[in-house]
Amino acid sequence: MSVAIVGGCGHVGLPLGIAFADRGLETLLVDIDQSAVDLVNSATLPFLEPGADEKLAKVAGTTLRATTDASELSECEYVVVVIGTPVDEHFNPDPQAIPQAIEAVAEHLRDGQLLVLRSTCYPGVTALVERLLARLGLEIDVAFCPERIAEGKAMTELYTLPQLISARETPAMERAVCLFSTLTETTIELTPEEAELAKLFTNTWRYLRFAIANQLYMIANDHEVDFEKIRSAMGEDYPRAADLPGAGLAAGRAARPRGARRRVGPRQVLIPPRPYTARHPPSGAHLPEPAVSVATEINDILVDALAPVRLDILDESHRHNVPDGAESHFKLVIVSGEFEGQGLVARHRRINRLLADQLAGPAHARGLHTHTPGEWEARGESVPASPPCRGGSAAESARG
Ligand SMILES: NC(=O)c1ccc[n+]([C@@H]2O[C@H](COP(=O)([O-])OP(=O)(O)OC[C@H]3O[C@@H](n4cnc5c(N)ncnc54)[C@H](O)[C@@H]3O)[C@@H](O)[C@H]2O)c1
Numbered sequence: 001m002s003v004a005i006v007g008g009c010g011h012v013g014l015p016l017g018i019a020f021a022d023r024g025l026e027t028l029l030v031d032i033d034q035s036a037v038d039l040v041n042s043a044t045l046p047f048l049e050p051g052a053d054e055k056l057a058k059v060a061g062t063t064l065r066a067t068t069d070a071s072e073l074s075e076c077e078y079v080v081v082v083i084g085t086p087v088d089e090h091f092n093p094d095p096q097a098i099p100q101a102i103e104a105v106a107e108h109l110r111d112g113q114l115l116v117l118r119s120t121c122y123p124g125v126t127a128l129v130e131r132l133l134a135r136l137g138l139e140i141d142v143a144f145c146p147e148r149i150a151e152g153k154a155m156t157e158l159y160t161l162p163q164l165i166s167a168r169e170t171p172a173m174e175r176a177v178c179l180f181s182t183l184t185e186t187t188i189e190l191t192p193e194e195a196e197l198a199k200l201f202t203n204t205w206r207y208l209r210f211a212i213a214n215q216l217y218m219i220a221n222d223h224e225v226d227f228e229k230i231r232s233a234m235g236e237d238y239p240r241a242a243d244l245p246g247a248g249l250a251a252g253r254a255a256r257p258r259g260a261r262r263r264v265g266p267r268q269v270l271i272p273p274r275p276y277t278a279r280h281p282p283s284g285a286h287l288p289e290p291a292v293s294v295a296t297e298i299n300d301i302l303v304d305a306l307a308p309v310r311l312d313i314l315d316e317s318h319r320h321n322v323p324d325g326a327e328s329h330f331k332l333v334i335v336s337g338e339f340e341g342q343g344l345v346a347r348h349r350r351i352n353r354l355l356a357d358q359l360a361g362p363a364h365a366r367g368l369h370t371h372t373p374g375e376w377e378a379r380g381e382s383v384p385a386s387p388p389c390r391g392g393s394a395a396e397s398a399r400g
Helices: 013-022 034-041 052-059 070-075 097-108 125-135 154-160 170-180 192-222 227-235 293-306 344-354 356-360 373-378 394-399
Strands: 002-006 026-030 064-067 078-081 114-117 141-144 163-167 187-190 267-271 310-315 329-335 364-371
Touching: 002 013, 002 070, 013 026, 013 052, 013 064, 013 154, 026 070, 034 064, 052 154, 070 097, 078 097, 097 125, 114 125, 114 170, 125 141, 125 192, 141 170, 141 192, 163 170, 163 192, 170 187, 187 192, 192 227, 293 310, 293 329, 293 344, 293 356, 329 373, 344 356, 344 364, 364 373
Parallel strands: 002 026, 002 078, 026 064, 078 114, 114 141, 163 187, 267 310, 329 364
Antiparallel strands: 141 163, 310 329
């Protein structure tokens, strides 16, 4: 069995390719990113994905190869497409992006192949691709089999999550089931339209849960009480409330500048000035991008310098008398082994040095909580709520 993955050096394509190759499939990764292709061919992951490096070392150069040359697609029985889903300036996904990428390589596709769409896509994209192939006179079966892993868990979830499989015709369905049965025991069959919506509804439900948690966090903050303490009390031996997630930008995507390679860092918590609400429903896999430019810089600097095991960057500007989106007041919770043996003053000086540029502007870290992992555990993994703003809170200002 031979499989090509277009977008094969990305966060989804590469773990999938490694998993197929590890199960003995001849696997070809096709990607436009030459540097990622070179890294993969030298058995180096371009990003962190726990458990993938050992497997890559085993399969690179044997059952797995990466290339930028799309002409090799014609040699593969299966072609999986898992490129990213571009969004426009309003975060609307571009339904033409995947058909256009396929059209660009169509001269290298051949009759009899199975084309598996795996990107999170706008509803109807599978039908657009089917029409495109018919227009090009290609007799190629199409399946839509969305990826549902979370980054950092790919090398376990690829083997344990049920795989949604969809296709219009039985032969295509059977071939897609055959491909993914090399990885996972359970496959669930749907129509393409059902599968497209199942993937989007899954993301929507996840993001709504984060949005609600952020909203409740802000309400707790406005009452100057600790959201985490309330959440833990709510869930203790009370299963109906135990699934309330912690506050924060837990999906991780929006903090990454488009096109930049993502780091798998510690759990990052970015509380945007206004949390995600139903006013901004997520589209595709993409969260609306909040005004996190300073928070993003702070995140990247601290992750690089301190490799924290926990990093909360809480934008509390909304509690102060500043314009919307000001990014003026931050509370930082940093838990890092780098603080071992250092006193509080030395830790704070180090943070202030690291963030000198960010804190020189309108932004300032009002609350700085620095702990070693041991100290963090000993204090029950919580920090005190921030005190009220001395310069007048936003609520006071609104009262006039
Ligand atoms: N990252 C996740 O956790 C995750 C989980 C589930 C689903 N998804 C979905 O999977 C898709 C891919 O996401 P990702 O995180 O892997 O993105 P990514 O940006 O990490 O990877 C995409 C890869 O495609 C390559 N690429 C782009 N255009 C190409 C083209 N025309 N030909 C060949 N290669 C091309 C890029 O160079 C990149 O290596 C998206 O639709 C995303 O929503 C992602």
